Amino acid sequence: MSFLQTFNKFGMACSHVHSKDEFIPLSTRLFPKFQGADAYRLSGIAARCDWVVLSDRKEPFVASRLNTEVENVQTVFVSLRSHEVALEYFFSSVLPRLKRKFVLVTGSEDITLPNQTDKRWPSLPANLRERIVHLVEHPLLLHWFCENLDEQFHAKISPLPLGIVEPDVDKDMKVRASDWGGLATRAKRILCAHRVRDGEQWQLRKHVTELARTHWRSFVTILDEPVEEEEFYALLRTHAFVLCVEGGGLDPSPKAWQSLLNGAVPILRTTATTVGYDKLPVIKIAEWSKEALTLQKLEKWHDYYFYRGYMINNKNQILTRLKLDYWWNFITEPIKYS
Numbered sequence: 001m002s003f004l005q006t007f008n009k010f011g012m013a014c015s016h017v018h019s020k021d022e023f024i025p026l027s028t029r030l031f032p033k034f035q036g037a038d039a040y041r042l043s044g045i046a047a048r049c050d051w052v053v054l055s056d057r058k059e060p061f062v063a064s065r066l067n068t069e070v071e072n073v074q075t076v077f078v079s080l081r082s083h084e085v086a087l088e089y090f091f092s093s094v095l096p097r098l099k100r101k102f103v104l105v106t107g108s109e110d111i112t113l114p115n116q117t118d119k120r121w122p123s124l125p126a127n128l129r130e131r132i133v134h135l136v137e138h139p140l141l142l143h144w145f146c147e148n149l150d151e152q153f154h155a156k157i158s159p160l161p162l163g164i165v166e167p168d169v170d171k172d173m174k175v176r177a178s179d180w181g182g183l184a185t186r187a188k189r190i191l192c193a194h195r196v197r198d199g200e201q202w203q204l205r206k207h208v209t210e211l212a213r214t215h216w217r218s219f220v221t222i223l224d225e226p227v228e229e230e231e232f233y234a235l236l237r238t239h240a241f242v243l244c245v246e247g248g249g250l251d252p253s254p255k256a257w258q259s260l261l262n263g264a265v266p267i268l269r270t271t272a273t274t275v276g277y278d279k280l281p282v283i284k285i286a287e288w289s290k291e292a293l294t295l296q297k298l299e300k301w302h303d304y305y306f307y308r309g310y311m312i313n314n315k316n317q318i319l320t321r322l323k324l325d326y327w328w329n330f331i332t333e334p335i336k337y338s
Contacts, residue, residue: 022174024324025257026163028107028147030054030079033167037063040079043172044163045105048328049077053094055086062089071099074335079108083121084128091131101140101338103331107147107162110249112273115150118249119201142334148249152272159276160327165254177319178237180263180312188302190216190267190293191239193223193232194255195247208245208288215290219298236262240302244268245288256282260322263315265305267293279321281305281314 027044037054042065046052050073054063062085066073076098078090106113114132116124124132135141136154145160152159166173180186192212196205212220221239223232236242242259244252244266250273256266260280268274270284277284283301285292305311311318320326 022176023319023322024172025175025261025322026161026324026327027166027172028105028160028162029165029167030081030108031167033081034058036060037082041170043169044324045160045328045331046077046079046108047172049075049105051076051094053078053086053090055079055082055089057082061085064089064093070097073098074100074102075105075332076102077105077107080106080111080113081109083109083111083116084124087128087132095138098140101142101335103142103334104135104144105146105160105331106144107160110148110251112148112150112250113146114153117150118148119199142338145331147273148251149272149276150250152275159273160331161257161273161276162251162253163257163322163324163327172324175261177261177315178233178263180315181237182312183306185238186240186263186302186306187238188219188298189239190220190241190243190298191223191235191264192220192243193235194243194245202247204288205245205247208243211288211290211293212243216293219295220293233262236264239264240306241265241267241283241298246271246273250274252277256280257322260318263311265301265311281311281318 030040030043030046032039034057036058037056037060040054042052050068052065055061061082076094078086080086111118111121114129133153136144136156141156144157146157147160147162149157149159192209194205196202196209209222212222236259242255242264244256246252246269250271252266252268252274256268259266265281265283267283267285268277269288270286274284
């Protein structure tokens with residue numbers, strides 16, 4: 001299967017390796033999809049939570065897995081594959097039963113909260129959105145970590161990157177960062193390789209591809225044709241930067257995570273979601289406009305991240321911040337100090 005075929009099917013491929021340096025990366029996505037909520041395997045962040053609400057677009061639409069006694073629950077994960085069903089179940093069947101202060105994690109789908117701006121789904125019903133907004137006032141809620149956050153509306157809510165997507169494993173997978181190489185192997189170029197489908201949701205990526213063909217053509221490599229996975233990884237390892245244009249949802253991963261694993265710096269648009277990338281080496285732009293990327297900016301960024309050695313000198317710290325353990329500690333920190 002070519003990289004682009006894999007990308008179109010899953011979102012991003014991951015190479016499996018066996019090494020003493022391998023580690024489990026952050027992951028919020030649950031599988032298998034569309035086989036009913038009972039069929040999901042728990043992995044990533046969800047597998048570590050005390051109470052997991054699962055949802056699907058096939059019957060049964062919702063399922064609940066309680067991994068401890070109700071009175072001991074301190075972490076709750078709500079999977080939003082069928083987001084309205086899952087949220088209604090959380091409000092009616094989970095929240096009233098909680099006894100201790102808790103942390104909430106929502107994700108595993110591209111829908112955005114609290115406004116639901118993804119064009120593939122309708123806006124949230126007004127009453128459900130109102131309950132979501134007022135949830136931050138609940139006396140037991142310590143913090144809410146939200147994948148695809150579209151509005152930073154309260155101090156008790158933070159964006160959570162989705163990390164890596166891997167549908168075909170029965171448990172948490174392990175990855176290993178490649179050899180990042182030195183200055184001589186990292187071109188002063190930006191890689192543009194993203195999925196574009198029909199529909200309004202994908203117009204932004206079409207727009208960025210057109211900018212890459214015209215205004216940015218002297219310093220952007222466009223991946224038009226399918227390539228094998230290893231060739232794609234080689235492109236990540238030889239390019240300094242990667243365009244991570246939001247398409248499904250607002251989150252620029254899994255491509256941003258995969259880029260960093262291969263030593264390339266993601267370029268993102270600033271949104272409430274990408275605040276969650278502030279502790280990682282990423283470049284943020286205000287809008288995907290022709291002025292956002294220039295040869296002069298590219299020279300400046302390359303000098304800082306590669307010529308002066310930021311990426312290679314901070315490799316261990318960067319990789320630590322891609323790990324599941326790092327994000328689980330981040331998520332549970334409010335509990336430790338409550």
